[in-house]
Amino acid sequence: DADGKELRYSDRPYAVPPAKKKPVPKGKNTETSATAYPDPPPTPENPRLDIVIESVEFESPVITTWPPKSHTEILFPREAKPQTSADETRYVQDVLRRFMARAFRRPVSDVELKATTEFFKRIRAESTSFDEAIRETLALVLVSPHFLYIVETRGDHEAGSSEERNGEVRRLNNFELATRLSYFLWSSMPDDRLFELAENNQLSQAEILDQEVRRMLSDERASEFISRFAEQWFDLGALDRVAVNPEFYPDFDNDLKRHMADQAREFLAEIVRSDSSCLNLLESDWTMLNRPLAKHYGLSGPRSTAFERVVLGDEKRRGGLLGQAVFLLSNSDGEQAHPIKRAVWILDRLLDSPPAPPPPDVPELDPESPSLAGLSLKQQLALHRNSEACGNCHRGIDPWGVPLENFNAVGLWQTESTVRRISQGKGKVTRGAPVDATSQLPDGTEINGLSELKTYLRENRRELFARAVVRRLASYALGRSLDLGDRKTIDELTTVFIDSDFRLNQLIVALVKSDSFLTK
Secondary structure (H helix, E strand, O other), X not given: OOOOOOOOOOOOOOOOOOOOOOOOOOOOOHHHOOOOOOOOOOEOOEOOOOOOOOOOOOOOOOOOOOOOHHHHOOOOOOOOOOOOHHHHHHHXXXXXXXXXXXXXXXXXXXXXXXXXXXXXXXXXXXXXXXXXXXXXXXXXXXXXXHHHOOOOOOOOOOOOOHHHHHOOOOEOOHHHHHHHHHHHHOOOOXXXXXXXXXXXXXXXXXXXXXXXXXXXXXXXXXXXHHHHHHHHHHOHHHHHHOOOOOOOOOOOOOOHHHHHHHHHHHHHHHHHHOOOEHHHHOOOOEEEEOHHHHHHHOOOXXXXXXXXXXXXXXXXXXXXXXXOHHHHHHOEOOOOEOHHHHHHHHHHHHOOOOOOOXXXXXOOOOOOOOOOOOOOHHHHHHHHOOOHHHHHHHHHHHHHHHHHOOEOOOOOEOOEEEXXXXXXXXXXEEEEEEOOOEEEOOOOOEEEHHHHHHHHHHHHOHHHHHHHHHHHHHHHHHOOOOOHHHHHHHHHHHHHHHHOOOEHHHHHHHHHOOHHHHEO
């Protein structure tokens, strides 16, 4: 300010000094003249902050040369102006050979090039300009299955034994390997480095392949792999399938769902960036937080929407995946904690032991039923297990979800369950009995709450967890479901993963060099 004092808006909204009043012409009523502020003027006790935006300008795209680079990379300058149609055809062939090789992510055969060139000739005769004809020809390339899909087929130029040609399994060539590797780790086509190595038949060499995987993981484009793999593995899309009931949680902001999903992505990304053990997914003394989520959890943390690594201290219940709201909310019914859904997620996603689906003739729990009104979901499940048709399955499922009963449907800590009581046909949300998070696991182990469950998983289910990670990663990398032919590879990779202290980066390197990844 004028006195040299530092003013900070975060401390208090200081008033902007009022503008000078315009001079009032003679004969005018001064009480009705316009002023900068309405009466009464702002004071330190009644401050006011005025921000006036006079104009905003945006300029896009920023093109420093013409034609732009995106144009000249396809239609590169000609050495000389074509004098005949044959000259133009030769130029088109040069353009198509380079364009199709990048679009198809492999060398183009003479047959493919000839067919596309003939299409250009037909279109050129009917077009008013060269640009119009070449535009239609390039569009033809971009609707080809060889551009739209990852096609791994034997080309005419490839050699191999009759057993390879007629059998079901063959090794990928270098261009196919570059494509499979790039879409695995970058979700995009190979870069110039991968194409160069493939062209020189060097990419399949073990040492070079190892170097390229590590280079790609350190590249910012690897964030696409982390985001997509996390979405599939953790089933982040389930968040949008759960509607939070405003009767139970009137203050819940639906925009938090986006931050919840991002927390899981950032958590996995931090494990990859720091080359940490994947056991942190089960139990950790840190997590990734931004301001909206920290506020939701009731924790002190970042002051922006950017995620930061935060050491939890005494709040270790938020460490690992099972303390994150994305898991707790997506595996609820939007009203109450749901131990069955949470248990199924743990068994399927973390232990690779998905339970069988329920029989089609078994009815679901009806929370609106008067016989269940006022009971917590754990109490409802106890009644459900009394049925012979339900008890056999639920005795192996429910114990895994009950220890998370201290978290309500939106992932907040609770000591009393939230229930709906039915009275004369009307429902009323109220507090139920104190939460009971004690459970006896199928092997007879007694645990109480999430903390003991996480410790149990980390100490007693390490091998099952390792196999679950390997199978999820291999299925994602290969773009298909696993079968019996992959069993040997999965066993070997699981051993490598455990021996490397559950480090995902080393597992990725080993997976890329495995027979399942290198063969088709």
